[in-house]
Amino acid sequence: MTLISDEGYQLLRKDITGGISKVMHRYNIASETRINYFEYDKENKCVYSIDSDYVQTHIVQLDFHSQYPSVMSGEPNALNPYTCNTIYIPAQLIEKITEQNKCRQLIYDANRFSSDKLVVDQMYLFVAEMKGHIDENYLNEVIIWAPTLKNIDIKTNKETIGEFMYNHLVEHKLPHDIMERKLTNLFDSMNQVMSFNNYYLWLLIDSCHFIIDEIVSIATFTKHTKFNSFVKEFMSIRQQAKDDHNDGLAQFAKIVLNSAFGGDALNSEKYANTKLLSSERTFLQHMMSGFINSTELNDNLYAVQVDKENYHCNTCLQVAYFVLDSAKFWYSNFIYNFVYKAYVMNRMHFIQYDTDSLTWAISGDSNRGPEQLFEAVIKDQQFYDRYKDSVFTDNRKKQILHLGVEKYGLNCIALSPKNYIINNEIVLKGVILDQNPQINEQTFIDCINKGTVTTDVNTTLAQHRGVMSRLQMNRNAITGSMTKMIVLQNQSCLPFISNIRADIYFIKQ
Incomplete structure (x- = not known):
């Protein structure tokens, strides 16, 4: 059901945030890199990056199977502790509540853990506007994965991002001392009003010691699981197409699945309309x-940009909001309710993660190869055996709310989001690698060791007034710029903490 309330529209629109993409440890080499961890010193109010005695043996990259369609599927999963193990999707906006006692009753409703469908059917979904923080006494329990994934404004100055990265930006004439809005990992709302859907907020409270400081409002919604058959059908089509090596159909099914929650998740009202007009x-x-701008296309045809006078919402914006927030919930739920409980965390560290992937450095059995995956770091075999079938697939087939092993190897250098190399396989957003053979593993190593910036050349075709031209565009491809977190000289990337300056983040020897 589409929204009919402007107030509801504004509530959801301003806090819609897209997929996550972060790097936490940039240089990860087998038999060389030590597993690193972070520590908050409560007494001295500072943060340390510490190398352990464990040496990396290999890396593993996991893939979240169709993350967005999975969380909108309404498919039960035993790893979800809430509402009959099911992530519901919102339907109709019911009301906006500001009365504090009623808000707290909704947030702390014990029925969130119920497995009784009759009880759960009576519950509403909600979006809470609020401020909050994680109890300082528990920061070290969550510091290696700050669980609050939200947008903030980051000033790329020395005081905010730290001396090491700031000096790199200045030396190579990269953008600095500007304000950037970034999605990053946080421990609190940074004294800002932020919104969370009920699943994400429950996880923060129950698993991460999140304390609510102020509640502004709660918007409630009815719920459903009506997308289940759609998601199952298209995931089946995609899997069958992959089995048949029909790449076109597989890609079509993937696009349909990943965009099904609505194009109105985009902030389209921020963009101009473009009209094709005569010269008159x-x-x-x-x-x-x-009027904004005009571009001549031919003698009597212009592309004219004009600002929008109004905007509309054709799809269910509440669905888009919940899909994006529930994806963050499911990502964090996997970490806190499976990884933390199943594995020895001081023998592994995060390397990088994206909307639907996650890469680890692991100190496993030095006498075995990387195909050992996580076997050597399991700490609770009984817990692992109980939930592994709810988490992993072992037949390389896509399954709703499950993960699979994307790749494994010895080394991973991850300079910045969507900019890393594993097993000589390069991921570099916006660069045509076939046209740029100068970008290789050594390029990444030089960026780490020497701060080297590498440019690329992308060749495209363009037509103007009936004439086809070949265009070559030069730009920076590998810069080493990473401003979403505080990067230290040992290449570890630490999350921002309110009232903790970048100059009191240290490397402890």
Whole structure:
């Protein structure tokens, strides 16, 4: 059901955030890199990056199977502790509540753990606007994965991002001392009002010692699981197409699944309309208040940009909001309710993660190869055996709310989000690698060791006034810039903490 309330629209729109993409340890080499961990010193109010005695043996990259369609599927999963092990999707907006006692009753409702469908059917989903923080006494329990994934404004100055990265930006004339809005890992709301859906907020409270400081409002919704058959059908089509090596159909099914929660998740009202107009009408448009720009296409045709006077919402914005927030819930739930409980955390550290992937450095059995995966770091075999079938697939087939092993190897260098190399396989967003053979493993190593910035050349075709041209564009491809966190000289990337300056983040020898 589409929204009919402008107030509801504004509540959801302003806090819609896309997929996560972060790096936490940039240089990870087997038999060389030590497993690193972070520590908050409560007494001295500072943060340490510490190398353990465990040496990395290999790396493993996991893939979240169809993350967005999975969380909108309404498929039960035993790892989900809430509402009959099911992530529900919102339907109709019911009301906006500001009365504090009623808000707290909804948030702390003990029925969230119920496995009785009759009880759960009476519950509403909600979006809570609030401020909060994680209890300082428990920061070290969550510091290696700050669980609050939200957008903040980051000033890329020395005081905020730290001396090491700031000096790199200045030396190579990269953007600095500017304000950037980034999605990053946090421990609190940074004294800002942020919104969370009920699943994400429950996880923060129950697993991460999150304390609510202020509740602004709660918007409630009815719920459903009506997308289940759609998700199952298209995941089946995609898997069958992959089995048949029909790449076109597999890609089509993937696109349908990943975009099904609505194009209105995009902030489309922030973008201009583009009209194709004659020269006469373009002249008139120049005198209108909404005129932005015009580009000549031929003698009597112009592309004219005008500001929007209004906007509309054709799809269910609440679905888009919940899919994106529930994806963050499911990601964090996997870490806190499976990884933390199943594995020895001081023998592994995060390397990088993306919307639907996660890479680890592991100190396993030095006499075995990387195909050992996580076998040597299991600490609770009984817990692992109980939940492994709810988490992993072992037949390389896509399964709702499950993960699979994407790849494994010895080394991973991850310079910044969507910019890493594993097993000589390079991931570099926006770069055509076939046209840039100069970008290889040594390029990544030089960026780490020497701060070297590498440019790329992308060749494209463009048409202007009936003439086809070949264009070559040069730009920075590998810069080493990483401003979402505080990067230290040992290449560890630490999350921001309120009231803790970057100059009191230290490497402890």
